[in-house]
Amino acid sequence: MHVDGTMRDRLRTIPVFVGVDATAGRFEDDGPADNPLPAIGEWIFAAAAAGQLEPHAMSLCTVDASGVPSSRVLIVKDIDDEHLYFATPSDSRKGLDIAANPHVSAHFHWPLVGRQIRIVGTAADQGRAASEDDFAERGRGSRLAAHLHRPGPLPDRRTALAEFDRLGSRYGDEVPCPPTWTLYAITPAEVEFWEASADRVHHRLVYRRDTRHAAWRRELLWP
Numbered sequence: 001m002h003v004d005g006t007m008r009d010r011l012r013t014i015p016v017f018v019g020v021d022a023t024a025g026r027f028e029d030d031g032p033a034d035n036p037l038p039a040i041g042e043w044i045f046a047a048a049a050a051g052q053l054e055p056h057a058m059s060l061c062t063v064d065a066s067g068v069p070s071s072r073v074l075i076v077k078d079i080d081d082e083h084l085y086f087a088t089p090s091d092s093r094k095g096l097d098i099a100a101n102p103h104v105s106a107h108f109h110w111p112l113v114g115r116q117i118r119i120v121g122t123a124a125d126q127g128r129a130a131s132e133d134d135f136a137e138r139g140r141g142s143r144l145a146a147h148l149h150r151p152g153p154l155p156d157r158r159t160a161l162a163e164f165d166r167l168g169s170r171y172g173d174e175v176p177c178p179p180t181w182t183l184y185a186i187t188p189a190e191v192e193f194w195e196a197s198a199d200r201v202h203h204r205l206v207y208r209r210d211t212r213h214a215a216w217r218r219e220l221l222w223p
């Protein structure tokens, strides 16, 4: 397929902040209060109401023992006044990174409403009981798929499909929780709310605190 223009030209024709007008001014009206955590959930639901697909998907960045970062998308399973929760195998790359270095960052982007939230904090294993509860709430397909996770390379896709079939025949409704399946909680130390503005003077409000029980301090940032 031939497409005219250089890569640079083609990238520059793609518009940004298309959804901004619809949300202009909302930041000040329903701006987050003393604790930023509940507002994360509210922004997820606002994005969902605007039609954003998978608004509860966030990118999670971890850093390995030698300082090399990596990121991937995960679903947020719950948010309370102190934590955001996600689940994944402890022997995955991110799980091994967190075991070596608990510092993580997380990020949401909702283009339909011109908003993003960035989070910096630490992640911690929530223990077997919480992890098994999380696993039990997953659909059968994703419980079976969790058993497909192994360290090391996969020889070919057919091998994974055959293994998925074997697991499906082996387990009925009761799919056991793999010992590595782990619910993690992120304890944020920094949460930044960002909202695009049609005049390009975008809004930024950051919350920071030093320890888990300290009060949050909030300040505006230059765009």
Ligand SMILES: Cc1cc2nc3c(=O)[nH]c(=O)nc-3n(C[C@H](O)[C@H](O)[C@H](O)COP(=O)(O)O)c2cc1C
Pocket (backbone or CB within 6 Å): 054, 057, 070, 071, 072, 073, 074, 075, 076, 086, 087, 088, 089, 092, 093, 094, 095
């Ligand atoms: C929308 C979306 C949601 C995902 N949700 C999860 C999840 O909740 N848990 C998980 O382990 N992987 C999830 N994944 C897959 C991860 O992005 C990643 O590929 C996988 O966990 C391996 O990551 P790692 O090798 O860096 O540990 C999701 C991917 C996408 C695109």
